[in-house]
Amino acid sequence: MTVATAFAGMRSVTPVVYRAGCPDCRARFELAASALRLAIGASSRTTFYSFTCPECGAAVRKPAGERIVELLTGGGVKTLRLHSTP
Numbered sequence: 001m002t003v004a005t006a007f008a009g010m011r012s013v014t015p016v017v018y019r020a021g022c023p024d025c026r027a028r029f030e031l032a033a034s035a036l037r038l039a040i041g042a043s044s045r046t047t048f049y050s051f052t053c054p055e056c057g058a059a060v061r062k063p064a065g066e067r068i069v070e071l072l073t074g075g076g077v078k079t080l081r082l083h084s085t086p
Helices: 066-074
Strands: 017-021 028-032 037-040 048-052 059-063 078-081
Touching: 037 066
Parallel strands: 037 078
Antiparallel strands: 017 028, 037 048, 048 059
């Protein structure tokens, strides 16, 4: 089987877009997965996602619960796994 045959029935993939808001300027916007970063730590305090507000340029960091982590990783957001030191 060739690659062309294997993927013949597939359609183009629509890029994932996330809705977000800036706590500084209160702007609401949509971000591509490439504009977000996810850090997964050992606890809920150290698990968060971050992005730069396209309106005001503020660095935004928000907590990420289990559902948010699932949505972001499933949508292709780059993930950094934080390791705790003993």
